[in-house]
Amino acid sequence: MVISNVGSEVLSVAFSSDGHHIVSGSYDGTIHVWNATTGETVAGPFTGHTDRVWSVAFSPDGHHIVSGSSDRTIRVWNATTGETVAGPFTGHTQPVWSVAFSPDGHHIVSGLRDRTIRVWNATTGETVAGPFTGHTHAVNSVAFSPDGHHIVSGSHDRTIRVWDPTTGETVTGPFTGHTNWVSSVAFSPDGHHIVSGSRDRTIRVWNATTGETVAGPFTGHTHVVSSVAFSPDGHHIVSGLRDRTIRVWNATTGETVARPFTGHTDEVFSVTFSPDGHHIVSGSSDRTIRMLNVTKWKTETKNDVDFTDHSVVDEEGWICGSKGELLLWIPPMHREHLHRPSTVWISGEHETRLNLSNFEHGRSWATCINN
Numbered sequence: 321m322v323i324s325n326v327g328s329e330v331l332s333v334a335f336s337s338d339g340h341h342i343v344s345g346s347y348d349g350t351i352h353v354w355n356a357t358t359g360e361t362v363a364g365p366f367t368g369h370t371d372r373v374w375s376v377a378f379s380p381d382g383h384h385i386v387s388g389s390s391d392r393t394i395r396v397w398n399a400t401t402g403e404t405v406a407g408p409f410t411g412h413t414q415p416v417w418s419v420a421f422s423p424d425g426h427h428i429v430s431g432l433r434d435r436t437i438r439v440w441n442a443t444t445g446e447t448v449a450g451p452f453t454g455h456t457h458a459v460n461s462v463a464f465s466p467d468g469h470h471i472v473s474g475s476h477d478r479t480i481r482v483w484d485p486t487t488g489e490t491v492t493g494p495f496t497g498h499t500n501w502v503s504s505v506a507f508s509p510d511g512h513h514i515v516s517g518s519r520d521r522t523i524r525v526w527n528a529t530t531g532e533t534v535a536g537p538f539t540g541h542t543h544v545v546s547s548v549a550f551s552p553d554g555h556h557i558v559s560g561l562r563d564r565t566i567r568v569w570n571a572t573t574g575e576t577v578a579r580p581f582t583g584h585t586d587e588v589f590s591v592t593f594s595p596d597g598h599h600i601v602s603g604s605s606d607r608t609i610r611m612l613n614v615t616k617w618k619t620e621t622k623n624d625v626d627f628t629d630h631s632v633v634d635e636e637g638w639i640c641g642s643k644g645e646l647l648l649w650i651p652p653m654h655r656e657h658l659h660r661p662s663t664v665w666i667s668g669e670h671e672t673r674l675n676l677s678n679f680e681h682g683r684s685w686a687t688c689i690n691n
Contacts, residue, residue, distance in 0.1 A: 375416070653670075
């Protein structure tokens with residue numbers, strides 16, 4: 321599924337806990353809520369921020385959305401009506417780059433460019449803890465542990481820290497190993513591990529208690545890793561890259577479990593798994609949101625030349641095989657809204673679906689006469 325009527329660069333995306341909706345935050349300061357099945361807008365645009373929205377998240381019950389912005393404020397919204405129900409939370413002196421709800425929905429954590437972390441009352445907007453200090457550069461990413469007892473942060477200072485959300489004390493860290501800033505961090509579903517993505521083009525998995533690297537660095541990226549997340553079962557990690565691709569990794573071995581997912585035409589800023597683990601949603605500066613079906617990993621070992629989610633459509637409109645084979649020519653009006661095999665829905669004036677059930681190519685092309 322491709323959502324192409326976003327209107328601005330997409331900086332952050334997140335699923336609701338039931339998987340029915342997707343929220344997006346954009347460069348133009350707006351927030352939208354989308355139907356995760358059809359791609360239709362169900363709420364928004366929410367307006368109020370006066371600058372880029374870098375981070376968005378649903379509350380655990382799905383009733384509210386929190387957002388953090390370059391306008392130095394945090395807002396909590398009614399997910400259905402778009403009304404501001406709390407905030408703007410003020411007091412920040414720098415852009416808010418990351419926000420997240422606590423597992424019980426009572427608190428919000430924020431990470432800031434001013435090197436600090438704060439915990440807020442999600443209803444009143446009052447600061448309940450912080451600012452936490454220790455990072456020596458901007459805080460790019462923050463998240464609560466699944467039990468709510470800890471907060472993880474990743475920073476421009478190339479380190480990761482685990483904090484007590486009540487006292488603000490560093491309980492583990494700093495974790496060192498990345499050679500450039502840490503752009504994204506997340507806890508595993510069981511809370512035992514932390515995944516990090518970095519500008520050094522690698523991903524690492526850490527023991528959340530000791531700070532030791534337990535897997536990685538995962539290498540093979542050709543550009544900055546913008547966003548990382550664990551699958552709901554903890555077995556896989558998804559990463560979004562500035563090279564326009566999305567990759568899925570075995571969380572233990574660091575091996576890729578599928579070829580890079582392509583389709584975005586500009587940087588991928590945000591990725592995450594659906595609650596059931598069947599899909600990945602991504603947001604990009606190409607002003608689209610894509611939802612990928614990841615249940616086809618096991619079918620990607622086939623050797624036949626075929627039209628897949630990774631096939632290239634060249635400048636002349638030819639769908640190309642993995643070795644550059646010309647498979648099928650697509651007329652210009654059908655290229656922009658062409659369904660890939662795992663695409664569910666595309667927003668636009670028209671959609672193009674290909675029925676390749678009788679498609680023949682290569683040396684077997686002449687058998688199409690009998691179909």
